[in-house]
Amino acid sequence: DVKVTQSSRYLVKRTGEKVFLECVQDMDHENMFWYRQDPGLGLRLIYFSYDVKMKEKGDIPEGYSVSREKKERFSLILESASTNQTSMYLCASSPWGLAGGPSKTQYFGPGTRLLVL
């Protein structure tokens, strides 16, 4: 079974702190994703990585950065946390898909509920 793990289930941080959220997958997937989920807004893509050191901005990248130094690990960084970044953060991975081909099933981690005070 594919396993996607996230470093914390719950996290409380202060405004202005630098926050690292880590995601690890064990199925050698090329694609990794960071989402945030807010009531009424659904899942929104923050960043997407399709290979080591490769990344693309998603719909809401402002205030976030990412790092992918190893294939299995994808980190989300909040450079200076703000209260409007309080949210549920979900990581996902999927295998490589042919360009123009059907989208692949994404496998999700358990999520990190972040509270910024």
Added chain:
Amino acid sequence: KNEVEQSPQNLTAQEGEFITINCSYSVGISALHWLQQHPGGGIVSLFMLSSGKKKHGRLIATINIQEKHSSLHITASHPRDSAVYICAVPTYQGAQKLVFGQGTRLTINP
């Protein structure tokens, strides 16, 4: 960019009822995903389908590519089916990135 609409947003039913959740999207796609999220947050993929119908236990997913519409049905619903059901489609034809519906919160009462 694709847009996704799900209906209803909330659905409460009695155990044993037949459930239907609908999903419409705006741009032609090659695959559509149905996901389930239980309280506590974990999301699991239920189906990925590109045509016709798929069945897994009491869950059935159908898609009409021409009408850009999919339905998720649950037969003989049970309280353990209570969850949020989410439809997702590629952001555009051939993309690996997905755009998600807002979800349907299903509650099945005993």
